[in-house]
Amino acid sequence: MDIRTVKTNRDLKNAYLELSSVMLPSKITVAELCKAALINKTTFYRHYKDIYEYADLVEQEVFDMFLTGLNDSDKLLSDPADFLTSLLGHMFEDEQSLMVFRGKQDSFLAKLANFLSDKYLDEDSTDSKVNEVTFIIGGLINSLGSFLYTTDRTEKSRKDFVLENARIISNITKNDEKVEKIQPKQPQRPYFSDKSFWK
Numbered sequence: 001m002d003i004r005t006v007k008t009n010r011d012l013k014n015a016y017l018e019l020s021s022v023m024l025p026s027k028i029t030v031a032e033l034c035k036a037a038l039i040n041k042t043t044f045y046r047h048y049k050d051i052y053e054y055a056d057l058v059e060q061e062v063f064d065m066f067l068t069g070l071n072d073s074d075k076l077l078s079d080p081a082d083f084l085t086s087l088l089g090h091m092f093e094d095e096q097s098l099m100v101f102r103g104k105q106d107s108f109l110a111k112l113a114n115f116l117s118d119k120y121l122d123e124d125s126t127d128s129k130v131n132e133v134t135f136i137i138g139g140l141i142n143s144l145g146s147f148l149y150t151t152d153r154t155e156k157s158r159k160d161f162v163l164e165n166a167r168i169i170s171n172i173t174k175n176d177e178k179v180e181k182i183q184p185k186q187p188q189r190p191y192f193s194d195k196s197f198w199k
Contacts, residue, residue, distance in 0.1 A: 008047070011037040016058050021096060024103040025055060055100070062097050063111050069094065076116060076136070077173050081166035087144075088158050105148060113141045136169055 015036035019028050030051050034041050048054045067073070072086040091098065101108040120133045147153070147161050 008039055008043060011039060013058060017097060020099040020102065025100050026103050059100050059107065062100050066094055067115060073119065080169040081162055084162040084165055105145060109141050109145050113137055132172060136172055140165060
């Protein structure tokens with residue numbers, strides 16, 4: 001790849017991230033992106049079919065970078081509190097880049113669910129293990145989506161989220177016969193809402 005292509009790709013990505021911070025990514029047009037990146041549309045179309053293909057590529061790149069910085073990703077089942085603390089800390093630390101998922105948080109959460117499933121399940125996993133892990137990941141993803149959608153994302157709310165979800169996961173993985181009934185501390189809304197990922 002020649003230096004001009006590298007520069008073009010870098011300028012496009014920076015412009016896309018900047019635009020995503022001030023408007024929904026689904027509203028970004030090729031014309032706006034090219035204007036912000038100081039390139040012409042012909043150059044854009046030389047490398048990409050359309051804005052949708054480009055958006056998918058940026059989202060995947062941002063998600064891959066997110067995973068690279070995610071510590072304790074192997075502790076979901078063994079130490080869920082550490083895993084969840086790391087996950088939330090990393091998400092809010094990298095919030096600027098994750099803005100590319102605003103308005104389509106289900107895409108981010110689906111990628112995270114697939115990553116976790118691939119990490120904890122393989123061809124040799126027993127039916128019991130598949131059921132347990134699928135149940136934990138599915139519940140966690142919905143809980144996380146509801147948490148991200150709420151406006152109250154204070155430090156206390158994050159700690160409550162970690163403690164509550166870590167307790168549930170621990171109850172499941174320890175196969176405790178008694179699982180306490182969970183009462184949500186705040187209104188829970190589905191993560192697949194069309195509202196912005198972060199408000």
